[in-house]
Amino acid sequence: MGNVNEWKRSHYIILSEIIKDELSEAEELKGGKKFEIGNTISHVTLQRFFENDYQDKTHSDLRFLKTLDKICIFLGYKDLNDYILSIRYKNQDDDETDDQSYLTHMVYEYCATAFEFCKQFPNHNTKLFKDLVFDDSPFLERVSLFSKELCDKDFQLVTKNNRSNYEVFDIQMVTDDPEKKILESQEFWNLLFKVGETGEEHFVNQLSTQIYFIKKINNTWKIWDNYNPDAGMLNRKIETT
Numbered sequence: 102m103g104n105v106n107e108w109k110r111s112h113y114i115i116l117s118e119i120i121k122d123e124l125s126e127a128e129e130l131k132g133g134k135k136f137e138i139g140n141t142i143s144h145v146t147l148q149r150f151f152e153n154d155y156q157d158k159t160h161s162d163l164r165f166l167k168t169l170d171k172i173c174i175f176l177g178y179k180d181l182n183d184y185i186l187s188i189r190y191k192n193q194d195d196d197e198t199d200d201q202s203y204l205t206h207m208v209y210e211y212c213a214t215a216f217e218f219c220k221q222f223p224n225h226n227t228k229l230f231k232d233l234v235f236d237d238s239p240f241l242e243r244v245s246l247f248s249k250e251l252c253d254k255d256f257q258l259v260t261k262n263n264r265s266n267y268e269v270f271d272i273q274m275v276t277d278d279p280e281k282k283i284l285e286s287q288e289f290w291n292l293l294f295k296v297g298e299t300g301e302e303h304f305v306n307q308l309s310t311q312i313y314f315i316k317k318i319n320n321t322w323k324i325w326d327n328y329n330p331d332a333g334m335l336n337r338k339i340e341t342t
Contacts, residue, residue, distance in 0.1 A: 255297030
């Protein structure tokens with residue numbers, strides 16, 4: 102058809118012939134449907150269609166619907182309804198994909214925020230989690246409890262020369278309900294803390310599978326709870342020393 106920015110009359114004539122050839126072989130138009138809607142579209146109709154030269158009242162006109170039917174068959178669909186359904190399902194799939202991407206990003210964002218939270222020790226700034234974790238959630242309560250103990254002991258995260266780092270990977274959707282999502286992630290946390298003036302060092306070096314329970318409350322998705330088999334590990338280690 103040529104790589105041009107603006108079609109001329111000749112382009113629509115050529116397209117009309119291509120459509121005619123394709124529809125003459127189409128399975129969908131074998132039998133009575135060929136006589137019902139025909140197997141040709143004039144170049145004038147194509148030009149009006151592509152240039153959107155139709156009035157609103159035309160859109161419900163039977164001839165216009167037949168034209169749409171033939172265009173859809175030419176594009177590989179059974180008919181206009183088949184095209185509409187396929188687009189509807191595609192949009193639903195896209196929405197579901199967007200939802201999962203959004204929730205996956207939430208887990209990444211939480212981990213980044215948790216790392217920033219530790220970098221601020223001994224300042225106990227749980228407000229960092231406000232946009233990601235529900236205020237009254239059991240998860241925030243546990244995070245606050247464990248971290249408060251470390252802050253009270255003047256723990257400070259060592260980040261110089263990348264001494265402390267983390268990695269999150271392989272996030273999977275486990276449960277996909279309208280009001281609740283459960284995501285599973287693999288996380289590696291390598292953290293070095295020093296205690297106040299003494300300089301005593303404490304390491305966190307763990308690879309674990311974590312489960313995030315995400316809820317929808319008041320039309321807002323946030324983390325409600327988290328299963329981390331190593332939660333509070335450093336606190337327990339300190340208690341036994």
